[in-house]
Amino acid sequence: MSDETREKPARRESEPIARPSPPPPTKVLAPTPPKPAPLLPQASSAAKGRRRFVKALFVVGAALSIAPFVPWGQYLSSSVSAKVEPTLQKVVADINATNGQASGKPINTTDLETFPPNTAWLVTYPSSGNLTLDSQNPDTFVKWRVIRLPADVGGTNTDATAFVAFSEVCVHLWCSPNYDPEHSTSKVDETFQCPCHGSIYRIPDGLSIAGPASLQPAPTNAIPMLSLSSDASGQLYIEPAVFDVDHNGVIGYGRYYDTYYSYIKPAAAKSG
Numbered sequence: 401m402s403d404e405t406r407e408k409p410a411r412r413e414s415e416p417i418a419r420p421s422p423p424p425p426t427k428v429l430a431p432t433p434p435k436p437a438p439l440l441p442q443a444s445s446a447a448k449g450r451r452r453f454v455k456a457l458f459v460v461g462a463a464l465s466i467a468p469f470v471p472w473g474q475y476l477s478s479s480v481s482a483k484v485e486p487t488l489q490k491v492v493a494d495i496n497a498t499n500g501q502a503s504g505k506p507i508n509t510t511d512l513e514t515f516p517p518n519t520a521w522l523v524t525y526p527s528s529g530n531l532t533l534d535s536q537n538p539d540t541f542v543k544w545r546v547i548r549l550p551a552d553v554g555g556t557n558t559d560a561t562a563f564v565a566f567s568e569v570c571v572h573l574w575c576s577p578n579y580d581p582e583h584s585t586s587k588v589d590e591t592f593q594c595p596c597h598g599s600i601y602r603i604p605d606g607l608s609i610a611g612p613a614s615l616q617p618a619p620t621n622a623i624p625m626l627s628l629s630s631d632a633s634g635q636l637y638i639e640p641a642v643f644d645v646d647h648n649g650v651i652g653y654g655r656y657y658d659t660y661y662s663y664i665k666p667a668a669a670k671s672g
């Protein structure tokens with residue numbers, strides 16, 4: 401009898417089944433966590449901030465220190481001439497609480513009650529043609545302080561010679577000066593005074609006589625002015641302005657103050 405025909409011996413129930421042994425477990429390597437970036441010490445970022453701040457201060461300080469000596473007038477295009485062509489314009493006080501009883505009214509040289517001597521009003525020149533819009537315009541480059549002179553320097557005259565009009569932009573660093581003799585803290589009361597650094601402009605020619613603007617070389621030591629005239633009815637006018645240093649001045653820069661008598665001085669009465 402061959403092997404093939406021989407029967408396999410029956411497996412006894414109690415005999416365990418032989419199983420292949422499992423493969424050894426594969427070793428799984430955990431990924432190495434990235435090394436944390438080295439932390440900069442806190443003091444270092446604070447120091448960086450401080451350095452940036454000091455640098456900024458230095459740049460601003462340097463800019464301010466040269467500001468009075470840079471001929472800004474060569475670079476400034478007056479916002480006035482850029483927007484509206486200066487023309488002959490009736491002088492009307494802005495609608496503004498600081499203008500008191502004159503608010504919104506045309507300035508008449510014969511009305512000494514509404515426009516008394518030694519008083520000033522804010523006006524806009526050149527005008528957009530709309531008094532309300534003009535009055536709300538915050539651009540000081542189109543704002544002027546029309547001053548009726550004190551009586552002892554002609555303020556009671558009933559023509560344009562009783563008035564001057566100064567720019568509201570100081571030629572030092574562009575703050576807005578004011579004419580307020582009643583509340584002046586200066587010993588030089590009847591003057592146009594800048595609240596920022598104390599520049600004082602005298603009337604009637606606008607030359608700076610104290611403060612930083614007075615230390616600047618001509619023509620940067622006088623405030624720009626408008627030329628005024630009046631008609632037969634006493635209505636005050638602004639003559640078409642010429643914004644250069646030999647005439648009405650460059651706003652925020654200055655003018656040759658001695659041209660006052662030859663150019664700024666109020667024109668003779670004109671026909672309405």
Ligand code: FES
Binds near residue numbers: 570572597599611
């Ligand atoms: S801005 Fe400096 S004194 Fe007027």
